[in-house]
Amino acid sequence: MDSVDATADAYAAAPLLNCLLREAAEPDGAVGRHRLRASGRLLRVHGGRRPERPQLYTAGGWRTLNHPELLKLTCEELRLLTGVPNDELFSEMADSRAAVAALLTARAAADPPRDPYLYSEQALVMGHPYHPAPKARGGAPAASWLPYAPEAHAGFPLALLALREDQLVEEGGPDAAGPLDALAGPLGAPPLPAGYRLLPAHPWQLELTGARRAFADGRLLDLGPSRVRAHPTASLRTVYLPEADLFLKFSLDVRITNDVRRLWRHDLLALRRSDAAVTEAFAGLRARTGSPAAWLGDRGYRTAGFAFEELAVLVRDGLGGRVRPGATPLLAAALAEGYPGSPLAAATDPAAWWNAYLRQVVPPVLDLFAHGVVLEAHVQNTLVAVDAAGLPVQALFRDAEGVKLLSGTPRAAGWQRLVYCLVVNHLTEIAAALAEQHPQVAPQLWPAARAAFLRHHAEHPLPEIPELLAAPALPGKTNLLLRWTHADGASARYLPLPNPLRDTGQGFDSGTDPDGRRSP
Numbered sequence: 001m002d003s004v005d006a007t008a009d010a011y012a013a014a015p016l017l018n019c020l021l022r023e024a025a026e027p028d029g030a031v032g033r034h035r036l037r038a039s040g041r042l043l044r045v046h047g048g049r050r051p052e053r054p055q056l057y058t059a060g061g062w063r064t065l066n067h068p069e070l071l072k073l074t075c076e077e078l079r080l081l082t083g084v085p086n087d088e089l090f091s092e093m094a095d096s097r098a099a100v101a102a103l104l105t106a107r108a109a110a111d112p113p114r115d116p117y118l119y120s121e122q123a124l125v126m127g128h129p130y131h132p133a134p135k136a137r138g139g140a141p142a143a144s145w146l147p148y149a150p151e152a153h154a155g156f157p158l159a160l161l162a163l164r165e166d167q168l169v170e171e172g173g174p175d176a177a178g179p180l181d182a183l184a185g186p187l188g189a190p191p192l193p194a195g196y197r198l199l200p201a202h203p204w205q206l207e208l209t210g211a212r213r214a215f216a217d218g219r220l221l222d223l224g225p226s227r228v229r230a231h232p233t234a235s236l237r238t239v240y241l242p243e244a245d246l247f248l249k250f251s252l253d254v255r256i257t258n259d260v261r262r263l264w265r266h267d268l269l270a271l272r273r274s275d276a277a278v279t280e281a282f283a284g285l286r287a288r289t290g291s292p293a294a295w296l297g298d299r300g301y302r303t304a305g306f307a308f309e310e311l312a313v314l315v316r317d318g319l320g321g322r323v324r325p326g327a328t329p330l331l332a333a334a335l336a337e338g339y340p341g342s343p344l345a346a347a348t349d350p351a352a353w354w355n356a357y358l359r360q361v362v363p364p365v366l367d368l369f370a371h372g373v374v375l376e377a378h379v380q381n382t383l384v385a386v387d388a389a390g391l392p393v394q395a396l397f398r399d400a401e402g403v404k405l406l407s408g409t410p411r412a413a414g415w416q417r418l419v420y421c422l423v424v425n426h427l428t429e430i431a432a433a434l435a436e437q438h439p440q441v442a443p444q445l446w447p448a449a450r451a452a453f454l455r456h457h458a459e460h461p462l463p464e465i466p467e468l469l470a471a472p473a474l475p476g477k478t479n480l481l482l483r484w485t486h487a488d489g490a491s492a493r494y495l496p497l498p499n500p501l502r503d504t505g506q507g508f509d510s511g512t513d514p515d516g517r518r519s520p
Contacts, residue, residue: 019131475495
């Protein structure tokens with residue numbers, strides 16, 4: 001097996017094994033050994049948070065599984081565990097592994113962006129560490145999607161359309177319409193005919209939609225490609241335009257992880273209310289605490305009435321004026337996965353780095369919850385800005401689509417979502433990456449995180465915090481079972497995971513920092 005194939009197998013196996021061991025197995029004594037719950041078979045893996053080299057115990061002893069055999073084992077186990085069939089997931093997992101191989105080949109021949117922020121957005125070769133097929137691209141040939149893949153360091157011109165005004169639907173007023181109309185010059189659009197407005201489109205999405213009739217009858221005009229290049233971020237369908245300092249988010253009729261990534265009508269219609277509530281909550285946070293945390297607001301959208309979801313484009317704030325002067329924003333998911341030049345790996349004082357990280361990320365999420373807003377603060381929705389020494393000095397959050405407002409969500413459900421996103425998906429991954437890079441600091445990480453929650457509770461009491469710190473378990477999302485049962489992302493189910501924030505008797509009480517000082 002050549003190096004690309006071997007590396008692709010390792011990248012694809014790690015998140016699948018994480019899912020299989022979390023959702024369908026139990027530890028069985030020896031390190032790395034697990035018993036599959038439904039079949040009783042023994043599976044052994046190597047490595048830590050990124051398991052590799054799976055082996056199945058047979059009559060002849062331990063037998064190493066190649067990637068197709070691992071997929072087959074997974075599907076057999078899930079069929080036994082759930083009692084329901086699934087004829088799609090094997091292909092989806094195989095597609096994800098093939099996509100990784102294509103990405104590795106493309107990355108080897110590509111020039112990475114010089115901008116450290118864009119580099120971090122395009123660093124996720126493995127992707128979601130607890131999803132069975134994080135890099136699946138809908139089974140399409142690699143040639144159809146590689147030109148738009150962030151992991152391949154892609155940059156591409158947008159498709160520029162002119163939309164007849166009587167077909168235009170938009171919301172957000174001047175905050176959204178102004179930046180879109182102003183893009184005509186920087187993007188290199190020719191003068192628009194009277195009665196038409198600019199509608200940028202993602203070229204891959206345009207290929208996926210059946211919009212040709214609209215071109216034929218004049219509702220849409222094709223203005224050609226943009227002059228400047230759009231840079232895809234980790235979510236694929238959101239691009240950054242550095243020249244305009246603006247993010248644009250598009251529909252993409254491809255299943256990425258759990259969902260087809262379309263800008264759904266109900267989400268778009270709720271967008272302004274959600275974004276306004278978050279914007280107001282962040283203003284209150286700054287006034288109350290002086291926190292530098294920032295929100296990249298979703299200003300509004302523009303679309304065609306005859307293709308409301310398919311051709312929608314959402315306008316998101318850029319970085320200018322939001323990132324602290326002299327700081328460099330980086331995608332939290334990239335810090336967790338690891339990439340060359342990561343300040344997490346380079347930290348000379350990892351304990352201080354972690355405490356700085358906690359100070360920037362944890363309090364804003366808890367404060368907003370207290371004021372009725374549940375941020376989806378997982379690692380792909382969080383940017384962490386670092387100073388010249390690589391120390392975290394600011395957190396920035398994004399994605400109004402994922403926001404929940406407690407005025408319309410049961411408080412307990414909102415808190416569960418917060419805990420999953422912030423603790424299980426986010427802090428657990430960053431802490432594990434730190435422990436992997438700096439083993440000597442591992443014992444200090446969760447006591448420090450617990451202290452961060454306690455400090456916030458001492459200053460801004462929140463009844464859920466003591467309950468969280470006393471809980472034996474946290475909610476772990478079951479992405480493998482979710483995909484097997486054909487559920488969508490909104491139907492997430494959770495299973496209990498050991499709570500690392502719980503006091504384990506390591507010498508600090510509910511009012512003491514890990515170093516023995518009393519919390520303020």
